[in-house]
Structures are given as C-alpha cells and as structure tokens.
Amino acid sequence: MSVLEAVARQRVVVLALVLGLWSPAWAAEPWRAVARVATSEDRSLLERVRGQSSDLPVILEAEAGPSMDASPGGAWREAERLASRKDARAVLWFTRDAAQLRVSVAAPRTGHLFVRSARVEGAPETLTWSVGAEALALAVRSALRAVDAGEPLGDVVAPPPPPPVVAAPPDLPAAADPGVEAPVTPVDGAFFQVGVHAALDGYHSWGQQGLSVGAGWAGRVLRLRAQVLAALPVHLRDAYADIRLTQGSALAWADVPFVKTGTWEGTVGLGAGVAGFWRRTEARAPDVEPTPSRLLAAFVVGPAVRVAWRVGPALALEAALSGEVLLGRPRLGYAAEGGFVLREDGASVRPRLGVGMVIFP
Known part of the structure; x- marks a missing residue:
C-alpha cells in the first residue's frame, strides 16, 4: 500500500468519526x-x-x-x-x-x-x-x-393529555349568610328527644330501666327541655308478699354549654320535677293483709351533664349522666304488732345514665 492510499484511508476514518459524533443520534x-x-x-x-x-x-x-x-x-x-x-x-x-x-x-x-x-x-x-x-x-x-x-x-387513539394546571390559591371563605344553617353546627330551634335510660333506685338490685321522651328548645347559650321517663315494672318478692312497683317521672331541665369542638358539644344543667310510684301488693302468706294499691309522688331535683355529637343538620346522638335527689320517696314494709317493719327504703340519691337521639325538625 502506498503512502497516499494510507493517508486517504485515515482521512475517511476521521471524517466518519466526526460525522458520527455530530449526528442527531449522538x-x-x-x-x-x-x-x-x-x-x-x-x-x-x-x-x-x-x-x-x-x-x-x-x-x-x-x-x-x-x-x-x-x-x-x-x-x-x-x-x-x-x-x-x-x-x-x-x-x-x-x-x-x-x-x-x-x-x-x-x-x-x-x-x-x-x-x-x-x-x-x-x-x-x-x-x-x-x-x-x-x-x-x-x-x-x-x-x-x-x-x-x-x-x-x-x-x-386518544387526545394528548392537557398540560398541568396550577391551581390558584383558594379565596378566603365568604362570611356565612345568617339565614343559611351550617350542616353540622347546632342552631337555635325546637327539638325532640327519644332514648333509653337506667338508674340505681335502691329498690331492686338491677335498678330501673325504661324509655325517655322529651321536647325542648336550643338557643345559643341556653337549652330548655321537658322530659318524661317511664320505667319497666319490677317485682319485689319475699316469703310474705309480692310487691309490683312501677316508676315514672316528669322533669324540666335548663342546660348551658360548657364546651364546643366541631360537631361535639357538652352541656351542664339542673333539673326538677315529680317522680311517681305505683305500688300493688299481693299477699303470699295467710296472715298478711296487703295494703290497697296506691300512687305516691316525690319531688326530684338534681344536676346533669350531657355530651352530644351532631351527626347531621337534623340529628344528634346524646349521652346524659344525672344525679337525682328524691324528697318524699316511699318506704316499703310491713305493719306488725302496731309497729312498722322496713323492707325496702330506696335510694335518696339516684345516679341515672341515658342515651338517645335528638331530632331537629
């Protein structure tokens, strides 16, 4: 191979490398x-x-x-x-x-x-x-x-995806319209309440259980309600008599909120009313003479603490713990030889737990 042919071949190799380095692929x-x-x-x-x-x-x-x-x-x-x-x-x-x-x-x-x-x-x-x-x-x-x-x-087969859109910062919320009710915030107005309750009354080892219904009005700083409690009848039996005792009460409450967090609200209040006792006695021994059935009443007063969870604009779930002081509660017993033998005295202070629904129509 001559010197001219070698130089020409080198030039071709260098040109190919230069073109390769400057090609779009590189x-x-x-x-x-x-x-x-x-x-x-x-x-x-x-x-x-x-x-x-x-x-x-x-x-x-x-x-x-x-x-x-x-x-x-x-x-x-x-x-x-x-x-x-x-x-x-x-x-x-x-x-x-x-x-x-x-x-x-x-x-x-x-x-x-x-x-x-x-x-x-x-x-x-x-x-x-x-x-x-x-x-x-x-x-x-x-x-x-x-x-x-x-x-x-x-x-x-499909339109190209749109370019990403940068969302503008959200505007500050406008002032709430006074005529529009918030969906989960309690507002003024009437309500109805229905639920169940249980109390330790001192007459029966299981206490009393029953239903509760009520109605009231909820304001910004005050809650007023009227409530009726009905309890299932219980039998108090011994060797001498069978006493069937039925209880109920009607109370009025005034509550004020002490904490509000989102959909939760706690209130404390005071209630007063009348408790009724219907007693019916049946003798179980021949020498026992039952007292005729009669209705007795006692005055009730006491505090209560309630916690409510607002589920929606028309419904809340509520739990209440109260302590009732009874004045004039009946004492159950027997008359023997000119004296009185006590059988059931009942509790002068009755703790009560209630749960239920509060409906805002």
Whole structure:
C-alpha cells in the first residue's frame, strides 16, 4: 500500500468519526421507552429490537408483567399508566395470535398507537422465527425513530393529555349568610328527644330501666327541655308478699354549654320535677293483709351533664349522666304488732345514665 492510499484511508476514518459524533443520534438527549415482557419469546424479541435501535438515543427498559391486552382498562390505559410510572415517551408490547405476532408501540404523550404484524413461526432463535422477528424489530425501530423526531407513527387513539394546571390559591371563605344553617353546627330551634335510660333506685338490685321522651328548645347559650321517663315494672318478692312497683317521672331541665369542638358539644344543667310510684301488693302468706294499691309522688331535683355529637343538620346522638335527689320517696314494709317493719327504703340519691337521639325538625 502506498503512502497516499494510507493517508486517504485515515482521512475517511476521521471524517466518519466526526460525522458520527455530530449526528442527531449522538447529539440528542436520551429518553426512555418501556417494553412489557410477559413471555420468554417477548424477551427474545426485545433483544432484537435493542439491536436494531442501538443507534437511537433511547433507553429501552423491560418491564415484566402480564399481557397488556389482559389489563382491566385495556392495553391503551395500561400503556398510559406504565408511561406515567416510568416517565417514558413510548411503550411497546407483543401479542401472539397463532402464527401471527403483533407489535404495538404507544406514544401516550401524543395519543398515537403504531401496530404492525408479521408471520413468525418456529421456536425463538430458529431461522424461520428470526426472519419474522427481524421484520418486527425494524418496524419498532421506525416507530421509535418517529417518536424521537416528534412525529409518532400510527393512528391517534386518544387526545394528548392537557398540560398541568396550577391551581390558584383558594379565596378566603365568604362570611356565612345568617339565614343559611351550617350542616353540622347546632342552631337555635325546637327539638325532640327519644332514648333509653337506667338508674340505681335502691329498690331492686338491677335498678330501673325504661324509655325517655322529651321536647325542648336550643338557643345559643341556653337549652330548655321537658322530659318524661317511664320505667319497666319490677317485682319485689319475699316469703310474705309480692310487691309490683312501677316508676315514672316528669322533669324540666335548663342546660348551658360548657364546651364546643366541631360537631361535639357538652352541656351542664339542673333539673326538677315529680317522680311517681305505683305500688300493688299481693299477699303470699295467710296472715298478711296487703295494703290497697296506691300512687305516691316525690319531688326530684338534681344536676346533669350531657355530651352530644351532631351527626347531621337534623340529628344528634346524646349521652346524659344525672344525679337525682328524691324528697318524699316511699318506704316499703310491713305493719306488725302496731309497729312498722322496713323492707325496702330506696335510694335518696339516684345516679341515672341515658342515651338517645335528638331530632331537629
């Protein structure tokens, strides 16, 4: 080889290197494409695509997972989710249908979908399989090159997503209209109450239990209510008599709030009223003469603490704990030999727990 031929060959090599360094494939910033691989054949096809696209500024990443066509939202929706999660400009996947093998390349940012099919038979890496695989790899290279140039191939299957909108800071809430009721804030007005209650009355070991109903008015700083309590009758038995005792009371309450937190409210108040006792006696021994049935009354006064949870504009759940002081409660016993033998005295102070609903019509 002459000296002139050697110099000419060196110049050709240097020119090729310069052109290669200044070509778009070297100058462009690399971007990401993701391939969903579900089978070993998909992995072999992906290697063919990598070989055909090695001159493109694309990072081709494999994502193992189920077939894209088996996604609940469809292959395109799955491609959109995959591109968003991986920050990819293109998503590709392979679909086998008998001897036909289809490759799909999606560009979610522009809404384009490129699809090509080829007849690919035989096992991977055999001669018949390689011919069809190379044809698909060349088709994918063309699609990736178009995405890199900003002109994706294929059909538009979805409009490109809109650019992100920066939300403006929320305006300060306007002053509440006095005529509009807040959905969970207690307001002035009438209400009804229904619930259950239990108290330790000293007459029976289980005390008394029953229903309570009431009505009232709720103001900003004062709660007024009238309440009626009815208890189930109890039997007080011994060897001499069976006493059936039924109790009830009617009370009036005045409460004031002492704490308000969101939908919770606590009140403390004082109540007064009348408690009624209906007694009926049956003798169990021949020498016992029962007293005729009669209704007795006692004066009741005491404090109460209530906690209410406002569930909605028309309903609240309430729990109340009160202590009732009875003045003039009945004492149950026997008259024997001109004297009185005490049997049940009852409690002068009765703790009572009540729970129920408060309805605002």
